[in-house]
Amino acid sequence: MKLPMLSAAVSAEHLFDVFLDLLEPLGENVHVVLESSHAEIVDQHDDLRRSDIDLPVLMSHFCDFEELLLRDGCLGVAVLSAEMPIEVQFDEHKLLYVYSPNLKPFRRILRKHGIRRRESMRLLTEAEHTHLSDEKFGDEFQQLCMRLGVGDFDAVYSDEWNTDD
Numbered sequence: 001m002k003l004p005m006l007s008a009a010v011s012a013e014h015l016f017d018v019f020l021d022l023l024e025p026l027g028e029n030v031h032v033v034l035e036s037s038h039a040e041i042v043d044q045h046d047d048l049r050r051s052d053i054d055l056p057v058l059m060s061h062f063c064d065f066e067e068l069l070l071r072d073g074c075l076g077v078a079v080l081s082a083e084m085p086i087e088v089q090f091d092e093h094k095l096l097y098v099y100s101p102n103l104k105p106f107r108r109i110l111r112k113h114g115i116r117r118r119e120s121m122r123l124l125t126e127a128e129h130t131h132l133s134d135e136k137f138g139d140e141f142q143q144l145c146m147r148l149g150v151g152d153f154d155a156v157y158s159d160e161w162n163t164d165d
Contacts, residue, residue: 003085003099008115010096016066017111019096020059022088025105030055034150035076035092036141045062048150051090058148065144070094072137073096 010018023030034048058079062069069077069090076092088106089097098106107117 002042003087003101004097004103006100006110008096008098008110010113010115012094013127014113015094015096016033016070018110018115019069019088019090020062021109021113022096022098022106023055023079024109025100026079026086027083028055029053029082030058031080031082031149032058032150033078033080034141035075035078048145050148050150051063051142055079055149057117061144061147062148065140068137068140068144075137075141145153161163 006020029052031049031051032053036048062077068075073092076090078089080087084100086100087098089099089140091097100106110116
C-alpha cells in the first residue's frame with residue numbers, strides 16, 4: 001500500500017512560509033534529505049542525508065538559506081518524521097508534496113494559507129525542461145550541507161516506510 005499523497009503549487013511570495021508550516025506535523029525529531037543536481041553530469045543527482053535532527057534547528061538552517069531553497073533549480077529537500085511514515089518534499093521545481101497516512105493536518109495548513117484544492121489543475125513536471133542554478137548557489141549548497149552534516153545516501157529514503165505488513 002502506498003501512502004496517500006498531496007501536492008501543491010504555491011506562489012513564490014508564500015512558498016517558503018507554507019513549506020515551513022507543513023513541517024510542523026512531522027514532530028520534533030526528523031530526518032532530512034538534500035537532493036542536488038549541481039553536478040555537471042546531465043540527468044544525475046545526489047541524495048545527501050542527515051538523520052535525527054531537531055525540527056526547530058533544521059528550520060533555522062532553512063531560514064538561513066531561504067534564497068537558496070527558493071531560487072536554486074538544482075536543489076530539492078525532503079523532510080521525514082523520525083516516528084511516523086510522513087514525508088514533506090520541497091522539490092527542485094519548487095512544488096510541495098506530502099506523503100502521509102493522514103493528510104488532514106496538511107490540508108488545514110494549506111487552507112490556512114488560502115490554498116484551495118483545484119481538481120482541474122495539473123502539475124506538469126515530466127515534460128522536457130531544464131534546471132537552472134547559479135554558481136553562488138553551488139557554493140551555498142555546500143555550506144548548507146556542512147551546516148546540516150549531511151552524507152551520501154544512495155537509496156530512496158521514502159521507500160523505507162513500508163506500509164505493506
